[in-house]
Amino acid sequence: MKIALAGNPNSGKTTLFNAITGKTEYVGNWPGVTVEKKEANLKRKYKLLAGLQDMKEAGTGKGDGNRRNQVRVVDLPGAYSIAPYTSEEAVTRDFILAENPDVLLNIVDASNLERSLFFTTQLLELGIPLVVALNKQDVLKRSGNSIQVEGLADALGCPVVETRANGEEGLDELLRAVGQAAAAGASGNPAFEGRGGEGEDKKRQAYVKGIVQTHLQRKRDKTRITTSDRIDRVVANPFLGLPLFGLVMWAVYAFSINGLGGFLADWVNGTLFGELVPDAAHGFFGGLGVHPMLEALIVDGAIAGVGAVLGFLPLILVLFFCLALLEDSGYMARVAVVMDRYFKKIGLSGKSIIPMIVGSGCSIPGVMATRTIEDENEKVATTILTPFIPCSAKLPIIVLFSAVFFPGSTWILPAVYGIAGLAVILGGLLLKRIFPWEESSTFIMELPEYKVPSLRHAFRQMVHQGKGFVVKASTIILVMNTLVWFMQSYGWNLQPAEDQGASILAGVGGLAAPLLLPLGVAGWQMAAAALTGFVAKENVVATFAILFATVSEEALHAPGGVLAENFTPVTGFAFLLFNLFTPPCFAAIGAMNAELGSRKWLARAILFQLAAGYGIGILAAQAGSLLVYGKWAPGAVPAGLVLGGLAALAAVLVQRNRARDAQNELACQE
Amino acid sequence: MPLTKSKAGHTGVVKSITATEKIQKFLFSLGCSEGQEITLVSILAGNYIISVGDGRYAIDKKMAGAIELA
Amino acid sequence: MPTIIIGTIFFVLVALAARKTYRNLRSNTCPGCSAGCGLEKREKCHKGS
Numbered sequence: 001m002k003i004a005l006a007g008n009p010n011s012g013k014t015t016l017f018n019a020i021t022g023k024t025e026y027v028g029n030w031p032g033v034t035v036e037k038k039e040a041n042l043k044r045k046y047k048l049l050a051g052l053q054d055m056k057e058a059g060t061g062k063g064d065g066n067r068r069n070q071v072r073v074v075d076l077p078g079a080y081s082i083a084p085y086t087s088e089e090a091v092t093r094d095f096i097l098a099e100n101p102d103v104l105l106n107i108v109d110a111s112n113l114e115r116s117l118f119f120t121t122q123l124l125e126l127g128i129p130l131v132v133a134l135n136k137q138d139v140l141k142r143s144g145n146s147i148q149v150e151g152l153a154d155a156l157g158c159p160v161v162e163t164r165a166n167g168e169e170g171l172d173e174l175l176r177a178v179g180q181a182a183a184a185g186a187s188g189n190p191a192f193e194g195r196g197g198e199g200e201d202k203k204r205q206a207y208v209k210g211i212v213q214t215h216l217q218r219k220r221d222k223t224r225i226t227t228s229d230r231i232d233r234v235v236a237n238p239f240l241g242l243p244l245f246g247l248v249m250w251a252v253y254a255f256s257i258n259g260l261g262g263f264l265a266d267w268v269n270g271t272l273f274g275e276l277v278p279d280a281a282h283g284f285f286g287g288l289g290v291h292p293m294l295e296a297l298i299v300d301g302a303i304a305g306v307g308a309v310l311g312f313l314p315l316i317l318v319l320f321f322c323l324a325l326l327e328d329s330g331y332m333a334r335v336a337v338v339m340d341r342y343f344k345k346i347g348l349s350g351k352s353i354i355p356m357i358v359g360s361g362c363s364i365p366g367v368m369a370t371r372t373i374e375d376e377n378e379k380v381a382t383t384i385l386t387p388f389i390p391c392s393a394k395l396p397i398i399v400l401f402s403a404v405f406f407p408g409s410t411w412i413l414p415a416v417y418g419i420a421g422l423a424v425i426l427g428g429l430l431l432k433r434i435f436p437w438e439e440s441s442t443f444i445m446e447l448p449e450y451k452v453p454s455l456r457h458a459f460r461q462m463v464h465q466g467k468g469f470v471v472k473a474s475t476i477i478l479v480m481n482t483l484v485w486f487m488q489s490y491g492w493n494l495q496p497a498e499d500q501g502a503s504i505l506a507g508v509g510g511l512a513a514p515l516l517l518p519l520g521v522a523g524w525q526m527a528a529a530a531l532t533g534f535v536a537k538e539n540v541v542a543t544f545a546i547l548f549a550t551v552s553e554e555a556l557h558a559p560g561g562v563l564a565e566n567f568t569p570v571t572g573f574a575f576l577l578f579n580l581f582t583p584p585c586f587a588a589i590g591a592m593n594a595e596l597g598s599r600k601w602l603a604r605a606i607l608f609q610l611a612a613g614y615g616i617g618i619l620a621a622q623a624g625s626l627l628v629y630g631k632w633a634p635g636a637v638p639a640g641l642v643l644g645g646l647a648a649l650a651a652v653l654v655q656r657n658r659a660r661d662a663q664n665e666l667a668c669q670e
Numbered sequence: 671m672p673l674t675k676s677k678a679g680h681t682g683v684v685k686s687i688t689a690t691e692k693i694q695k696f697l698f699s700l701g702c703s704e705g706q707e708i709t710l711v712s713i714l715a716g717n718y719i720i721s722v723g724d725g726r727y728a729i730d731k732k733m734a735g736a737i738e739l740a
Numbered sequence: 741m742p743t744i745i746i747g748t749i750f751f752v753l754v755a756l757a758a759r760k761t762y763r764n765l766r767s768n769t770c771p772g773c774s775a776g777c778g779l780e781k782r783e784k785c786h787k788g789s
Contacts, residue, residue, distance in 0.1 A: 081699035112724040115701050201698060225679075228726070229711055229719075236714035288742040298750055337728040341716040344730070350717075364769055442693055443730035444700075447719065475757040475764075475771035482754050587769050 001071045002099065003042065003178060006092055006123060007107035008116050009078030010448055012135045014038075015457075016107055016165040017075035020046050020175065024464035025075065026358075026365065027457065028327040034077045035371045037091055042071035042175075049172055050179030074101065080115065082122040096126060103182045104130045105174075110140040110147060110162075111449070113216055117156075117208045124158065124189060129181040132160040133174050138167070139449060144219030152215045157189065166454060228449045232334060241338035250414050252326065256319035257399060258410050264314030265399070269557055273307030293496070300549045301485030302478060308545035308556060309473045309538040312396040317466045319392070320361065324461035328453035332357060333445055340443050346428030349373055350443050352382040356424070359386045361465060362393070363588040367595050374442070381431050383595050384605045387584040388423045388612070390416060392469065393537040394580055400541050400557050401576045405569040407559035412573075416580065419616070423581055427612060434653040435604075436660055476536050484532060484543050500547070518614075518642050519578060520571040520621040520633030530578070536585045570628050574621035582613030615646050673710060673718060673737040681709040682739035689736045700727065702737070 005013045014027045014034050021040035042050075050071075076096075079089040096104070106123055108116040124130055134147065153160040159177040163170035235244055255261070278299055285295040326332070332354070340350025351373050359366025366386045373379040390398060402412040487505035491497040500506060501524075509524030509531065516527055525547050532539035541556075548562045556562065567575060583589055583606050593602045618639045625633035633639075676682060684706050687694055694703070701723040702708055709721040718734040720727055757771075764771045 080696070083695055083699075114723045115699070115725060118699060118701075201695075202703075205698075205701075205703070225711070232714060232719065233712060236717075238715045241715050285746070288746070290746050291743040294743055294747050294750070298746075302750070302754075333728075337717050337719075338715045340728075340730060350728075350730075442689075442733045443717070443728070444696070444733065445728045447726040447728055449726075471771050476761040479754060479758045479761055586765055590765065591769070 001182070002074060002101040003071065003103045003105055004074045004076060004096060004099075004101035005105045005107060006076050006096065006119075007078060007135075008080055008109055008112070008119060010446060011078065011107045011109040011116065012165045013078060013107045014075055016105075016133065016135065016163070016171075017073060018460070019165055019168045019171060021073050024460050024467075026464070027461070028332065028358075034075060035091075035368050036077070037095055038075040039072055042073050046171065046175040047071050050175040050182075074099075079119065081119055096123075096128070101128060103178050104128050105133060105178060106130055107133045107135050107165075110134045110136050111143060111145075113147065114208060114212045117211060118205065120156065121204055121208060124156065127189075129185060130158045131174065131177045131181050132156065132158060133163045133165075133170075134160055135163050135165055137162050137164045137169070139451075146217045146219075148215045148217075152211070155211045155215065166457070226449070228330075228447075231450055232447070235331065236334050236337050238341075241334075242342070245335050245338060248326070248331070249417065252319070252322045253413050253417070254410060256322055257315055257395075257413055259318075261315035261318030262399070264318070265312055268314055269308070269311035273303070273311050277303060277307060296489070297482070297485055301481050301546055304545045304549045305481030305484065305539075305542035306473050306478055308541050309396055309477050310470065312399060313466060313469055315395065315399065316392050316469050317462050319395075320465040321458050321462040323357075323361070324458035325453040325455075327357075328451070328457050330448045330450045333447050336445050337447070340445075342425075343428075344443075346425050347378065347381050347432035348385070348424075348428050349375060349378040349382070350445060352378065352385075355382050355386045356389045359389045359391060361391060362468075363387045363389075363391045363584045364591045366391070367588060367591040370595055380596060380601060381428055383592055384431065384608055385424045385427050387588055387592070387609065388420050388427065388581055390420055390580055391537070391584070392465070393472075393585065396538055396541045397533075397576060397579055400544075401563075401572050403557045404559060404561055404563045405567070405572045416576070419577065420580065423612060423616060427608070430650060430654075431608070434650070434657055436657055436664075472536065473538065477538050477542055480532055480535055480539050481542050481546060484528075484539075484546050488528075488547060505547075516575070516578075517635035518618045518621070518639035519574050520625060520635050520639075521567065521575050522634065523566055526566060526575060530575075530582075533579050534583065534585065536587075537579065540579055568625070568629070568633070570624040571621050571633055574617045574624065574633075577620050578613050578617030580613070581609065581616050583609040611646055611649070615643060618643055671739050673708075673720070673734040673739055674731060676710050676739060678710055678712045680739075681707055683707055685738045685740040687737050689733070693733070693736075697737075700725065702727075708737075708739075 005017055007013050014025050017023065017038065017040070018025055018027065020043055022043050023038075023040045025034070025038055074095065076092040077089065079092040081089075082093055095101075104123055104126070106120050108120060120130075120132060132153075134149065134152075140147065149160050149162060159181060161170055161174040161177050163174055165171075235241060237244075281299045281303055282295070285298065335357070336350040336353045338350075339353040343350055343352050352370075354372065355366045355369040357366075358369045363386060366389070367383055370379050370382045370386065373382055398413060398416055402409065406412050484505065487508070488500055488503045489496055490504055491502050492504055492507065497503040505528050506524045509526075509528030512527040512531055513522065513524045516522070516530070525544070528547070529540045529543040532543045544563065545556050548556060563572070589602070589606065592605055593599075596602050596605060621633045622636055622639050622643075625631065671682075673682075684702065684704055686704060687697060687702075689697070697703060702720070706722070711719040711721050711726065713719070714728070717728040717730055720729060720734075760771050
């Protein structure tokens with residue numbers, strides 16, 4: 001038994017999905033958050049309500065979803081019409097046509113009835129039992145309009161149920177209707193003249209208009225200037241818009257990282273994982289008489305590494321709570337409007353801001369969110385540039401370096417995000433000049449009405465992100481930490497190494513270490529940390545924690561701590577930037593591969609990011625050292641060579657593209 | 671008159687849309703097509719905020735220029 | 741004896757973690773990350789459509 005959720009973008013499909021399945025999928029108050037179908041089991045409570053537990057006996061269930069009498073709920077990306085405009089809209093159509101769900105649950109935005117019903121009438125024609133959830137009842141009430149539900153149900157020939165997915169209202173009744181519809185079979189077909197013929201869409205539109213006119217009582221003039229419009233004039237102001245966005249983001253990050261989140265993280269890092277847990281673990285294992293090697297592996301390897309990452313959990317929680325509030329308000333759609341003008345100039349679209357904001361949580365959904373961008377070139381550029389935005393896995397590195405080298409400063413984080421923004425702009429300009437791209441893009445963005453953000457929603461999103469962070473720390477980070485610990489305590493002869501310098505890790509790191517010389521950074525430890533960072537960025541912090549746990553009693557993040565012996569503040573900052581802008585983790589590279597769709601473009605993207613990270617790091621180290629200390633950082637000569645090489649490469653590529661352009665033009669003229 | 675020439679607050683009927691079929695279809699599914707009323711709510715940061723049906727959309731100048739009002 | 745018990749528990753945990761990591765990486769996602777292609781959709785996902 002399969003229930004599919006379909007409807008316009010931002011009509012609340014995922015919110016409803018979460019409510020009836022108990023999942024916590026990512027929700028945002030803007031169109032296009034869901035780009036991939038998501039499946040989960042219907043909650044037992046609703047299954048009973050819908051009377052669906054008898055379906056198997058009745059023999060109406062079909063497909064593999066019927067295993068153990070499950071009711072699968074499938075959340076589909078939003079679409080305005082059966083005919084797809086962007087690739088994620090096609091997911092909806094393909095799914096419905098190919099997988100033949102037992103019931104379609106059509107979520108209709110009650111505050112935008114006409115547009116929604118256009119899609120509804122198309123869905124009705126598929127011959128699948130359909131139930132309409134008339135969602136966003138609160139928005140409808142606020143506007144003063146009202147809808148005659150019974151009349152609408154009669155006109156459409158399918159059940160219509162009023163819901164408010166945000167407050168979980170009307171869901172019992174909705175699922176009851178779903179159960180009845182599944183038992184009753186196909187819903188009515190919309191009857192209008194000219195179906196299937198020429199100008200069908202026009203006639204469908206007229207038909208829908210007729211239904212809306214009869215069953216919707218309007219109190220509000222739809223063109224009146226609303227409070228929403230007045231707010232828009234301020235937040236999307238050509239002059240104020242961008243600074244305001246900067247200010248808002250700065251406030252969110254300052255509060256999360258220097259404020260409440262930082263305060264909590266300090267305690268967790270310093271006291272909980274710095275003293276309490278290791279001491280308790282040592283006591284426990286010592287008391288049991290466990291072999292000291294195993295004790296070291298667990299305490300200095302696993303606990304030290306995973307703990308160093310988990311310490312940042314409070315910070316992540318506070319940050320995502322704030323971001324969820326901001327997203328829920330409807331502000332982000334406006335940011336896209338503001339950014340469009342600037343982004344167009346650098347070969348991106350205003351919609352590119354959405355992958356980037358999503359990417360501030362994790363690059364993977366960020367890269368996937370590029371699917372909402374229609375223009376192929378803008379999509380590719382956005383996919384390459386989105387990982388420049390520091391994700392939550394990079395936050396621990398930023399915060400660690402900021403605490404060690406710049407204790408008490410509040411400017412490091414905004415500076416890092418500022419540099420990230422600059423990297424996106426310059427990267428976009430460069431990409432536009434290196435590859436043959438033409439501008440063909442158009443920009444359409446729906447502006448949802450502002451609303452008071454829901455605390456419950458923010459709390460759920462926070463739990464969701466926090467859970468992901470913990471799961472990641474206890475899987476991929478734990479595995480890497482175990483590996484790192486073995487590699488740093490054993491030599492090539494597979495005997496315990498007498499000191500770290502003779503270990504396997506020192507050998508591997510030593511091979512890569514010369515590459516870091518232009519950054520003014522020497523030492524295999526730094527290279528090893530950066531290498532493990534390519535698997536998952538948190539590993540940079542975790543690896544440092546393991547490597548220095550044995551050589552220093554001091555906590556890793558103590559100001560001027562053990563890290564300070566290996567870096568100057570400037571080269572530390574450069575090393576930080578290097579880690580931020582080089583290709584992200586394995587998983588994000590996989591996601592980029594999926595979105596770019598070709599190995600050639602993936603290779604180009606990775607090379608571009610490598611060059612960008614390396615170049616920015618070197619530049620920061622050498623120019624920074626010259627400015628701050630009045631002399632070049634160590635490794636100035638190779639730095640000059642690398643930078644020169646990169647600049648020459650860029651120049652050659654730009655030139656080649658220009659020549660190609662000229663050739664094309666000539667070909668056109670002939 | 672193209673939409674770009676009208677003033678904020680102006681409501682007009684769409685006469686024609688000059689765009690690729692794909693974009694025309696998309697605009698159509700939003701309710702913006704020949705014979706439909708649309709309102710230019712405001713011009714913000716180079717984008718045109720239009721009211722179509724019960725929705726508000728931001729479209730860029732290029733697309734606004736493609737929409738001809740009667 | 742305690743060494744064997746604790747060691748077994750620890751390595752089983754790490755092995756489980758490695759398995760989950762591997763399966764997630766194969767489907768273009770990270771453990772704990774909300775997005776990525778579902779395992780069964782991998783084929784389609786790679787085509788980028």
